[in-house]
Structure formats: C-alpha cells, structure tokens
Amino acid sequence: MKAAFIQDGKVQVGSFDDPVPGKGHALVRTHRCGLCASEAHFLHAGQNVIDLSRKFGGPYASLDQSQPFVPGHEYVGEVVDYGPGSKRPVKPGRRVTSLPIMRQSGSHAVIGFNNACPGGFGEYLLLDEDMLSEIPNALDDNLAAMTEPLAVGLEHARRGNPTKDDCALVIGCGAIGLGVIAGLKLAGIAPIVATDLDEDRRALAIAMGADIAIDPRTVSPYEPLPDLDGRQVNLVYECVGLPGFLQQIIQSVGFGARVVMGGYCMEVEELFVFAAQNKRLTVHFAGGEEPQDMELALRSIAEGTIDVTPWIGAEIGLAGVADALSTMSEAGSPVRTVVDPRRL
Known part of the structure; x- marks a missing residue:
C-alpha cells in the first residue's frame, strides 16, 4: 500500500506491505482521514512526547520515531475482510470508523502512533473489531471522518x-x-x-x-x-x-x-x-474520548444535530500531507484538512 509516513521528524510518501489481519482485526481500506495537531507535534517535538510517555506513562511509549510510522487517527474506511477466528461484526463493504485503539492479540496500542499499527494516512489499516462503529449509508465520508475529533x-x-x-x-x-x-x-x-x-x-x-x-x-x-x-x-x-x-x-x-x-x-x-x-x-x-462519546458524535453528525461542515477545508492526497501539517497552525487555516489516501 501507499502511505504518508513520519520518520525522524519528516513526512514522506512511500510503499509498505499491506497489513495482514489477525484474530479480532478488521482490514479496512481508508477513504478519508483528518489531520490533527497531534501529528504535527511529532514533526518538531516527537521525541519529547515519547520520553514523557515513558517517564509518566502514556500511549506513545513504544513508538520508535527513527523507524517509519503511518499516522492518522480520524479515519473512515470500508471493511475489506477480517482475520481468522474474528467475530466479523460489520459486513465487508460497509464503512466504519472507530476509537483509535487496538486491544486485540494481547496488544494495547494507539492506531497511528505505533510502528505496528498504521493509521489513516495509508491506503489500508487494521482496526479492532470490538471498537467498530458503522457509518450510515447517507453520511458523506468527509463528515464521517469528523467523528473522532468531535467525540474528544x-x-x-x-x-x-x-x-x-x-x-x-x-x-x-x-x-x-x-x-x-x-x-x-x-x-x-x-x-x-x-x-x-x-x-x-x-x-x-x-x-x-x-x-x-x-x-x-x-x-x-x-x-x-x-x-x-x-x-x-x-x-x-x-x-x-x-x-x-x-x-x-x-x-x-x-x-x-x-x-x-x-x-x-x-x-x-x-x-x-x-x-x-x-x-x-x-x-x-480531561482525556481522550470513550465509546459513548464516539456513539454520540457519529449519531449527532448523521442526524444533523451537530453540523461539522464548517470544520472541513481542503481535501488532499498523500503528496499534500507534509505541507498541510506544516501550515495547519497558521492563521486562516481550516479546522480540518482531510486526506484521501487513495490519491497521490
């Protein structure tokens, strides 16, 4: 698969092996993923984030930024398949989002901030099948990708x-x-x-x-x-x-x-x-979102009780990720730029 990745504080685009789902994993083809300031932190202070997690306890302690990792935790994508022995809660072909947490196979990782759990800036990602939220048919991909940031x-x-x-x-x-x-x-x-x-x-x-x-x-x-x-x-x-x-x-x-x-x-x-x-x-x-917050966020966006349309700015491909991350804190920048990793 093609993906935008971070290594040694730099954003690059390259090819990776497609992830292979194990038990409890859903293989998902990413449609959209929002850019968050947390990804930008790793361009100028990534090791500090890792060191603080190791010292005080935190979700980034196992990340090795000298090795490539594929960020992106505000995603929506289409279920392609599951690993052997999985419960398969959402049918292949349906779209999903999820809490960006992987707890299957004895692991506990933040998707997009772990070398072994690629995020939504890649064409494919693995999601924890117990965390999946199915996207209503009529909901636009860009709006659905706002579920996680709204949930926070x-x-x-x-x-x-x-x-x-x-x-x-x-x-x-x-x-x-x-x-x-x-x-x-x-x-x-x-x-x-x-x-x-x-x-x-x-x-x-x-x-x-x-x-x-x-x-x-x-x-x-x-x-x-x-x-x-x-x-x-x-x-x-x-x-x-x-x-x-x-x-x-x-x-x-x-x-x-x-x-x-x-x-x-x-x-x-x-x-x-x-x-x-x-x-x-x-x-x-306050910390990160919980399942109840994801459920409320998705329902509120789908039903129109919360309109996140004004949050969304440019829609870019993988080649635009580096520039978008470097300018996202400038005045006049949109609340969210959305990546379609199927495009270069």
Whole structure:
C-alpha cells in the first residue's frame, strides 16, 4: 500500500506491505482521514512526547520515531475482510470508523502512533473489531471522518459535569474547543462564552452554539459580561494546551468555579495551590474520548444535530500531507484538512 509516513521528524510518501489481519482485526481500506495537531507535534517535538510517555506513562511509549510510522487517527474506511477466528461484526463493504485503539492479540496500542499499527494516512489499516462503529449509508465520508475529533470535545464537555445553572467559558476554538461548545449546546447549557485570538475561529464558535465570542486581548471573559446581563463564568474549559493557562484561570475565576483542562500541554505547569484552595476550585483533567462519546458524535453528525461542515477545508492526497501539517497552525487555516489516501 501507499502511505504518508513520519520518520525522524519528516513526512514522506512511500510503499509498505499491506497489513495482514489477525484474530479480532478488521482490514479496512481508508477513504478519508483528518489531520490533527497531534501529528504535527511529532514533526518538531516527537521525541519529547515519547520520553514523557515513558517517564509518566502514556500511549506513545513504544513508538520508535527513527523507524517509519503511518499516522492518522480520524479515519473512515470500508471493511475489506477480517482475520481468522474474528467475530466479523460489520459486513465487508460497509464503512466504519472507530476509537483509535487496538486491544486485540494481547496488544494495547494507539492506531497511528505505533510502528505496528498504521493509521489513516495509508491506503489500508487494521482496526479492532470490538471498537467498530458503522457509518450510515447517507453520511458523506468527509463528515464521517469528523467523528473522532468531535467525540474528544464531547468527552471534555461532559467531564465538567455541566448543569443548567452554569455559565461556561471555552478557551480556544480549535476542533476540541468547538466540540466542547457543540457538546454543551447539545446538553442545553447556556450561556456559552468562547474566546480565541482568531476572528474566523470566533465566528465558528458562534456557528457551533456559543452565545458570545470574545477576543481576550480586548475583553476579559472572567469579568461580569454586559452581553449576558452581568453574569460571570463559573465553568471553564481550557482547550489550548500552553503552559501558564491553568494558573491564569485560577487567578481569574471566582469562588467555587470548576475548570476542565482539555489542552494537551507537554511542558511544566506552575501553579499556586494556595490560590486554588482559597477559592475552593475544582480542576478536572480531561482525556481522550470513550465509546459513548464516539456513539454520540457519529449519531449527532448523521442526524444533523451537530453540523461539522464548517470544520472541513481542503481535501488532499498523500503528496499534500507534509505541507498541510506544516501550515495547519497558521492563521486562516481550516479546522480540518482531510486526506484521501487513495490519491497521490
């Protein structure tokens, strides 16, 4: 098969042997796969990610970046076959997505971040048959590929245990933040305040269900907000992942506030416990999506209750992956560029 792969911090396109399914594996031909910032991390800080996983425990500890690995964990594809002795829960020819986790054959790996578990930037991949979610016939491939990133935001949203009495703030309007907004809106939480430095992302936040979107350089989202009749936020979702944000939030929120840390920060974070204790704050650390989040994300996209169409920008082939990953953090870039690995 042909695939875009990463080796020693560089993106290349090459040929690999087609993966061979074992027991519990579904062989899937990839139709689409979204580009995520987590793949971009491996272009400039890959060894740091691996070292942190080895030191503190994490899903990337077994990855050897000196050897090629095929990334891509936001995929949709067509079931081709199964390994011997498999349960075969979805018929060949049907499209699926899944949690990007492989637990068959005694392994536990993140698909797309493991040398032995190629991801969706290749023509074929192996999926854990127990994790499969079947895609409805009428759902477009590009929209279906947004299931996993939306599911992450939905998990973060529920992790804060939001109630109808909350006034929520979402910091950062990338895919995770937009997914949080969508999840809060779906749960009937209002008002929702969003902040982002980028005007286009603030507009997307409104489209996803935020009541107001603020440029934090000009207006503090923690003060009483005139547009919300003087209400103040009490439930904060951090979706940026840069050091310093947690302490900034602790200093800024009011008594009894709750904070959900969703941004994936890989640097040391300093904070004053004294300040958090005096305010009786609660801090949740959100992780990845769970099966219930994937189910809700897929159903919401298919039924149109969450519209992820504005997330999708360019559709590219394998040859465009390197450029797309290098520019994805620039102003004006789409929330998601989608790869069709059947195209060069």
